[in-house]
Amino acid sequence: MFSRDRWQEIFQTISKNRLRTFLSGFTVALGIFIFTVLFGMGNGLKNTFNEFFMDDATNTFFIFPGRTSMPYKGFKKDRQIEFRNDDLEDIKKDFALYLDHITPRISKSALARYKGESNTYTTRAVAPSHQIMEKTIIMKGRYINEKDIKDQAKNIVIGRLVEIDLFGRSENALGKFLEVGGVIYKVVGVFQDDGGDNEERYIYMPYTTRQLLDKGTDKIDQIILTYKTDIGYAGAMAFDTSLFKYLKEKHKVAPQDQNGIYLRNTADIVKRNMMFANVLQWVVIFVGIGTLIAGVIGISNIMVFVVKERTKELGIRKALGATPASVIGLVLQESIFITTIAGYIGLVLGVGILSIMGNSFKEDYFITNPQVGMDVVITATLILILFGVIAGYVPARRAARVKPIVALRDE
Amino acid sequence: MIEIKDLHKSYRMGSNSLHVLKGLNLSIKEGELVAIMGSSGSGKSTLLNILGMLDEADSGAYNLDGVPIKNLNETKAAKYRNKFLGFIFQSFNLINYKSAVENVALPLYYQKVNRKERQEKAMKYLEKVGLKEWADHLPSELSGGQKQRVAIARAMAAEPKVLLADELTGALDSKTSYEIMDLIQEINDGGKTILIVTHEPDIANMCKRIVHLKDGVIVEDTFVEQVRALEYVQ
Numbered sequence: 149m150f151s152r153d154r155w156q157e158i159f160q161t162i163s164k165n166r167l168r169t170f171l172s173g174f175t176v177a178l179g180i181f182i183f184t185v186l187f188g189m190g191n192g193l194k195n196t197f198n199e200f201f202m203d204d205a206t207n208t209f210f211i212f213p214g215r216t217s218m219p220y221k222g223f224k225k226d227r228q229i230e231f232r233n234d235d236l237e238d239i240k241k242d243f244a245l246y247l248d249h250i251t252p253r254i255s256k257s258a259l260a261r262y263k264g265e266s267n268t269y270t271t272r273a274v275a276p277s278h279q280i281m282e283k284t285i286i287m288k289g290r291y292i293n294e295k296d297i298k299d300q301a302k303n304i305v306i307g308r309l310v311e312i313d314l315f316g317r318s319e320n321a322l323g324k325f326l327e328v329g330g331v332i333y334k335v336v337g338v339f340q341d342d343g344g345d346n347e348e349r350y351i352y353m354p355y356t357t358r359q360l361l362d363k364g365t366d367k368i369d370q371i372i373l374t375y376k377t378d379i380g381y382a383g384a385m386a387f388d389t390s391l392f393k394y395l396k397e398k399h400k401v402a403p404q405d406q407n408g409i410y411l412r413n414t415a416d417i418v419k420r421n422m423m424f425a426n427v428l429q430w431v432v433i434f435v436g437i438g439t440l441i442a443g444v445i446g447i448s449n450i451m452v453f454v455v456k457e458r459t460k461e462l463g464i465r466k467a468l469g470a471t472p473a474s475v476i477g478l479v480l481q482e483s484i485f486i487t488t489i490a491g492y493i494g495l496v497l498g499v500g501i502l503s504i505m506g507n508s509f510k511e512d513y514f515i516t517n518p519q520v521g522m523d524v525v526i527t528a529t530l531i532l533i534l535f536g537v538i539a540g541y542v543p544a545r546r547a548a549r550v551k552p553i554v555a556l557r558d559e
Numbered sequence: 560m561i562e563i564k565d566l567h568k569s570y571r572m573g574s575n576s577l578h579v580l581k582g583l584n585l586s587i588k589e590g591e592l593v594a595i596m597g598s599s600g601s602g603k604s605t606l607l608n609i610l611g612m613l614d615e616a617d618s619g620a621y622n623l624d625g626v627p628i629k630n631l632n633e634t635k636a637a638k639y640r641n642k643f644l645g646f647i648f649q650s651f652n653l654i655n656y657k658s659a660v661e662n663v664a665l666p667l668y669y670q671k672v673n674r675k676e677r678q679e680k681a682m683k684y685l686e687k688v689g690l691k692e693w694a695d696h697l698p699s700e701l702s703g704g705q706k707q708r709v710a711i712a713r714a715m716a717a718e719p720k721v722l723l724a725d726e727l728t729g730a731l732d733s734k735t736s737y738e739i740m741d742l743i744q745e746i747n748d749g750g751k752t753i754l755i756v757t758h759e760p761d762i763a764n765m766c767k768r769i770v771h772l773k774d775g776v777i778v779e780d781t782f783v784e785q786v787r788a789l790e791y792v793q
């Protein structure tokens with residue numbers, strides 16, 4: 149079956165019938181190429197999505213004060229709610245069972261200046277556990293620590309891009325003094341963050357330092373906390389409800405008031421994002437299957453055409469002593485050979501395009517690191533080969549059964 | 560060599576059936592050169608196709624070189640065709656993307672002869688039909704007469720017991736036809752059994768025996784004085 153003679157016969161038919169070879173090869177190569185590229189880009193979309201939305205800690209509550217929209221317990225509506233340091237302490241004390249980490253966050257934009265360079269950045273005054281929630285990665289130095297908080301130290305941690313903006317690529321910011329909003333701070337750390345460029349342009353400082361500079365206030369902008377993951381989704385929702393009620397009670401906000409205090413629970417968001425990611429995954433799979441089906445239909449049509457075109461030749465071969473099995477074998481082996489080679493070419497081209505694309509479509513089209521698993525592509529190629537075989541076998545068998553006189557009849 | 564008894568063949572076309580061969584009896588010995596004649600539609604090609612195992616009879620016996628040809632499956636038939644029979648068709652039936660020598664070598668491929676020997680044998684038979692210099696040409700580069708010579712070389716290459724030719728000169732002018740018949744006579748002189756279907760009397764007269772078919776039966780079967788084609792060549 150796989151003798152050298154047979155292969156020579158096949159190589160000859162392939163090389164002497166260029167159009168036919170090209171047609172079937174092209175269909176398969178194109179099918180696999182499109183499949184690889186689309187599948188890879190789909191994966192790229194998914195990667196971007198994961199990077200953007202799965203970057204921060206997922207067991208997080210964000211709590212913001214707002215302005216009441218209802219009168220309650222003698223207070224008029226439109227009252228601005230404010231959080232203070234004792235809110236942190238109370239939550240720590242009363243929800244110890246659920247709570248993992250908690251931090252305040254006071255955001256303010258400020259002009260930062262170092263030697264000749266200056267730029268405006270958002271500063272975030274936080275507690276040390278903020279690092280865990282943002283998944284901030286320290287490149288050098290350290291993050292804000294408890295001692296900074298206690299001492300109200302004028303220490304800051306700056307983003308990678310802040311360092312590049314102000315210190316250039318060659319100078320090391322660590323240990324240098326930076327003027328931020330008119331106050332001199334010492335840079336104790338430089339961080340990076342996977343959440344994108346914007347996240348690398350923050351400046352972190354101890355929240356107590358910020359409060360000190362703001363005339364000794366103990367006001368905080370928002371509270372961010374993470375809960376223990378072992379309480380599960382239901383536990384998180386229960387925590388959400390009772391914490392929300394507790395804070396409204398404490399700040400005298402009517403229980404039905406939608407605007408006094410906001411609590412954003414990422415458990416919900418994460419669930420939604422996961423669903424969206426799943427939808428994306430399905431879209432990718434759907435597109436992949438679609439291209440494969442198109443490829444299969446293409447190769448089937450071409451095989452029918454090929455066998456029809458060869459009817460007379462196969463009839464001659466049979467008259468000269470070709471057995472039905474050898475006729476089928478000849479047609480199939482040729483189609484498998486072409487499909488495999490063409491599939492491989494399509495695969496290489498597709499993977500090539502994907503790697504050329506790389507991350508260059510990240511900004512405009514949200515495609516990060518588009519790639520396809522080898523297993524996926526090889527499976528796809530095998531499917532095409534399989535269908536090429538089936539598609540070739542049916543007409544090949546019919547051709548092999550046709551009596552030679554019928555095939556040879558002059559029309 | 561060929562022995563047929565009470566051979567019947569009908570073609571079914573929709574509801575009605577056409578009785579083409581109505582009980583033929585024929586015996587052909589080794590080394591004969593037989594012309595089968597008859598008007599169009601008399602069943603000449605049908606008979607030849609049955610003899611060539613390209614088609615099957617409905618009833619009757621057929622013995623080829625002592626082997627009963629009956630209820631053959633396709634694989635068996637292919638093997639017998641390859642071993643016993645060489646075909647020459649009116650329209651040559653060469654494979655258009657193969658060169659002359661590759662066409663001649665093809666039946667040897669199906670005899671599982673190795674490549675080198677195939678090549679040698681194919682060249683030998685091409686030389687016999689006078690086309691050695693044309694070995695590497697494609698059929699499209701050959702004249703009708705040359706194509707038929709290649710087809711004859713191909714039929715000979717497998718060294719079959721019987722050559723079957725259906726209107727082998729039908730597509731050729733008379734001069735070329737005589738050249739081809741000269742070649743056929745030469746091969747027959749070598750001892751090969753040959754059957755030729757034709758409706759040209761001058762071609763038939765170059766054979767040694769003429770069988771006349773009419774309405775599916777043999778109406779005349781005569782041995783004739785062979786006219787040598789060489790006299791008409793040049």
Ligand SMILES: Nc1ncnc2c1ncn2[C@@H]1O[C@H](COP(=O)(O)OP(=O)(O)OP(=O)(O)O)[C@@H](O)[C@H]1O
Nearest residue numbers: 570571572579597598599600601602603604605606
């Ligand atoms: N496959 C077929 N199906 C149906 N009828 C057929 C088939 N082959 C031949 N016939 C019919 O059988 C009859 C004999 O055909 P055949 O080809 O044997 O004639 P022939 O003697 O070779 O004629 P010609 O000289 O024109 O070649 C014709 O009437 C033809 O129409």
Ligand SMILES: [Mg+2]
Nearest residue numbers: 603604605725
């Ligand atoms: Mg005929």
